[in-house]
């Protein structure tokens with residue numbers, strides 16, 4: 001399976017954490033998503049279309065989301081704050097937009113972000129494998145899920 | 152110095168406001184889309200600097216840029232695109248349409264200050 005398209009998203013994530021959160025993130029080995037699926041408390045999802053179709057998501061445990069966003073905006077944020085939802089949406093937006101630069105051959109368009117709350121799993125595009133990439137940073141862990149099917 | 156932050160994300164405007172605020176600039180206006188930005192610009196001239204997102208609802212950044220540049224009243228307003236739309240063709244289009252500079256999200260606080268010329 002060709003997972004080279006995942007690398008631009010990994011690089012974009014590492015750059016986002018370094019530049020805008022101000023800490024270093026590490027990636028653990030990417031895995032093909034298989035049951036039991038990981039659970040998240042808050043996720044940001046963006047649809048990808050064009051020369052390929054799919055989605056990119058970030059799933060966070062609540063504690064990580066609160067710590068990372070608080071550091072990013074340099075102000076404490078609470079888990080029920082509407083700005084937390086905006087922030088998670090903007091994070092996935094920034095990463096998807098930045099990754100597009102290295103995927104110009106796919107001519108990708110990105111959708112507006114959606115944010116999912118409460119304990120959940122993310123379902124991928126049927127027919128396309130989903131790659132799960134776990135990240136850790138000093139503020140907590142989170143995961144990226146990328147599913148992309150070339151047309 | 153008066154700055155107008157244009158981005159549909161409250162988070163992004165908050166980050167920019169904090170980072171610009173550390174430079175002692177407190178005269179900061181905000182708009183959530185290009186249409187609102189044009190209204191704020193007209194009502195608050197002279198504005199020195201606009202920090203402009205690309206993808207926004209109602210009116211996007213490039214439309215705002217072209218509209219503002221077509222109006223002589225705003226010729227001295229410095230407009231910096233601040234967007235993750237980082238493909239070369241996009242950068243070229245923005246600069247051709249009258250943007251003074253371009254900064255790519257995700258940016259560091261230092262890069263933002265440098266691109267703003269502050």
Ligand SMILES: [Mg+2]
Pocket residue numbers: 158159160204205206207
């Ligand atoms: Mg935007």
